[in-house]
Amino acid sequence: MNSHEAVERLIYKSALALDEKNFDGYLELCDGAFTYTICTYSPEIRKDMIWLQHDKEGMKTLFKNLPRHNSDHSPLTRHVTVYTVDQKDDGTEAEVVSGLQVYKTALDGGATSLYAVGKIYDTVKLSGDSVSLVKRNIRLDTRELGIGHHVPF
Amino acid sequence: MSRNSAQWHAKPNLPETHYVDSSIYTSEEFFREEQEKIFNKVWIIACHESEVPNAYDYRTFQHPGGENLIIVRGDDQKVRAFYNICPHRGNTILYDPSGNAKNMTCIFHSWSFDTKGNCVDITRGTEGYQNRIDKQDVCLREVKCDTGYGGFIWVNVDDESMSLKEYIGDALGLLDECIQPEMEVFHYHKAIVNTNYKLWHDTNSEFYHDFLHYFNRITGMIQPGYYDRKYEGYKYGHASVGSMEVQYDKYAGSQKRGVGWPGLGPGGWILIDLFPGMTYNLRTSVLRLDTAIPLGANKVAIEFRGLGLKSDTPEQRAERIRDHNTIWGPFGRNLHEDLLAVHGQGIAMREGTDSKWVIQGREESSTIHDEVGMRHFYAEWSRRMGRKASAPQEQGKIEAA
Ligand code: FES
Numbered sequence: 128m129n130s131h132e133a134v135e136r137l138i139y140k141s142a143l144a145l146d147e148k149n150f151d152g153y154l155e156l157c158d159g160a161f162t163y164t165i166c167t168y169s170p171e172i173r174k175d176m177i178w179l180q181h182d183k184e185g186m187k188t189l190f191k192n193l194p195r196h197n198s199d200h201s202p203l204t205r206h207v208t209v210y211t212v213d214q215k216d217d218g219t220e221a222e223v224v225s226g227l228q229v230y231k232t233a234l235d236g237g238a239t240s241l242y243a244v245g246k247i248y249d250t251v252k253l254s255g256d257s258v259s260l261v262k263r264n265i266r267l268d269t270r271e272l273g274i275g276h277h278v279p280f
Numbered sequence: 281m282s283r284n285s286a287q288w289h290a291k292p293n294l295p296e297t298h299y300v301d302s303s304i305y306t307s308e309e310f311f312r313e314e315q316e317k318i319f320n321k322v323w324i325i326a327c328h329e330s331e332v333p334n335a336y337d338y339r340t341f342q343h344p345g346g347e348n349l350i351i352v353r354g355d356d357q358k359v360r361a362f363y364n365i366c367p368h369r370g371n372t373i374l375y376d377p378s379g380n381a382k383n384m385t386c387i388f389h390s391w392s393f394d395t396k397g398n399c400v401d402i403t404r405g406t407e408g409y410q411n412r413i414d415k416q417d418v419c420l421r422e423v424k425c426d427t428g429y430g431g432f433i434w435v436n437v438d439d440e441s442m443s444l445k446e447y448i449g450d451a452l453g454l455l456d457e458c459i460q461p462e463m464e465v466f467h468y469h470k471a472i473v474n475t476n477y478k479l480w481h482d483t484n485s486e487f488y489h490d491f492l493h494y495f496n497r498i499t500g501m502i503q504p505g506y507y508d509r510k511y512e513g514y515k516y517g518h519a520s521v522g523s524m525e526v527q528y529d530k531y532a533g534s535q536k537r538g539v540g541w542p543g544l545g546p547g548g549w550i551l552i553d554l555f556p557g558m559t560y561n562l563r564t565s566v567l568r569l570d571t572a573i574p575l576g577a578n579k580v581a582i583e584f585r586g587l588g589l590k591s592d593t594p595e596q597r598a599e600r601i602r603d604h605n606t607i608w609g610p611f612g613r614n615l616h617e618d619l620l621a622v623h624g625q626g627i628a629m630r631e632g633t634d635s636k637w638v639i640q641g642r643e644e645s646s647t648i649h650d651e652v653g654m655r656h657f658y659a660e661w662s663r664r665m666g667r668k669a670s671a672p673q674e675q676g677k678i679e680a681a
């Protein structure tokens with residue numbers, strides 16, 4: 128398998144893992160130095176905003192805490208399309224840009240609606256046959272998220 | 281034993297100030313009356329001065345009374361508010377939520393207005409109107425506007441209203457020192473929820489629902505000082521809740537807060553509700569400001585702002601943002617829980633569900649789980665509406681509490 132294909136598989140697996148709330152599986156795809164950010168730009172206050180930011184340990188704790196909270200349990204479906212994969216010259220890392228659409232399906236009745244759109248900017252570590260997420264930056268276009276959500280995108 | 285229909289509809293065995301009829305949350309008729317008798321009479325926060333820092337900066341604002349407004353800073357540094365309606369053929373003048381415009385020019389036929397509301401250009405004016413219409417006759421409608429209480433920009437669409445100072449009175453006293461330093465908005469988001477705006481303000485007016493929040497149970501409810509926090513009511517329906525020391529390190533992944541806030545004790549938390557739908561929520565390192573904008577009886581847009589200090593270093597700001605995001609923001613633990621609850625109320629109590637009473641009857645010497653904050657709100661609501669919240673179908677004069 129070439130590295131481009133391996134990178135794509137990694138990105139898609141990460142979406143599948145979160146869709147299935149397989150948080151351990153998600154964290155297995157992440158490097159020890161992993162950082163996760165959800166950000167967006169507000170034209171109201173004309174500023175970039177960070178809405179969620181954690182390192183790997185922070186993500187682990189977040190996933191552990193979530194069952195203790197009251198949450199909307201409507202499942203999310205992440206549709207990701209890898210647009211570009213740019214490998215560094217030395218072949219150790221790749222910058223990946225993907226499109227993201229998040230759909231929400233109501234538990235009662237199962238109606239699905241588009242919940243959020245944005246882009247994912249990933250830095251992927253390549254070493255031999257293995258690939259891992261070093262940095263994930265989700266940049267949302269959607270800012271009106273209704274009652275919000277506890278599970279990261 | 282469960283109750284039959286008659287028992288379900290029977291008035292609660294409490295004083296009539298201690299419950300409300302749920303139709304105040306569901307009736308479109310009451311909602312339109314609230315717009316007229318409440319929202320179009322009182323002072324409302326439109327934005328913060330840091331959102332219009334320079335001359336000609338503007339913000340648009342959807343006023344809860346229904347009007348669309350422009351907030352703009354003039355070259356004299358004064359901030360003014362106008363209807364965002366072109367006096368020609370009623371187009372929206374400013375489309376973007378923010379921007380900078382020396383003259384505000386309507387895209388439709390290019391009439392132009394300055395930041396004082398004067399019409400400065402009618403394209404091909406004399407050719408079309410000869411001397412029948414003058415620029416003076418078609419200026420913008422100005423709305424009362426004032427800045428204060430932490431640099432917020434307030435508007436009042438009632439030309440005859442009392443001053444902002446009189447309207448707020450002593451209500452923000454607990455925050456006096458805290459809102460002296462210059463602040464800056466770092467977070468803004470809007471949540472649209474199918475529920476009544478008062479249900480959101482009610483949630484901000486009672487802490488009994490800390491049972492909803494795992495975070496607050498762990499860091500607050502089981503900690504010393506929690507039950508000492510007290511409510512105080514002020515004139516015109518405002519209410520405050522005093523501070524305690526929140527034990528942030530009791531929540532896994534959270535930590536003792538470092539940056540704090542001038543005038544607030546370590547881990548402190550002061551919350552002030554302003555009638556009819558604004559809340560100052562200063563929690564340790566962040567001021568959260570909620571503005572509820574009803575869009576119908578069962579629909580509300582809530583504007584959420586997070587503020588830090590203008591003087592913040594990048595490290596301090598980053599810490600405030602982290603603290604903010606842990607519990608607030610669209611992915612925060614507490615905000616989602618609060619919104620989930622009022623969303624549930626919106627489903628349970630919408631018209632036709634045979635909902636009837638909402639009980640606000642807890643009395644605990646005005647301490648944290650007392651429901652006096654909501655009762656205080658509904659006393660003012662009843663006075664302004666001329667309807668008792670417990671029996672809103674009857675109309676008449678109601679005295680202030
Ligand atoms: S509607 Fe604005 S210029 Fe005609």
Ligand SMILES: [Fe+2]
Nearest residue numbers: 489493614618
């Ligand atoms: Fe809450």
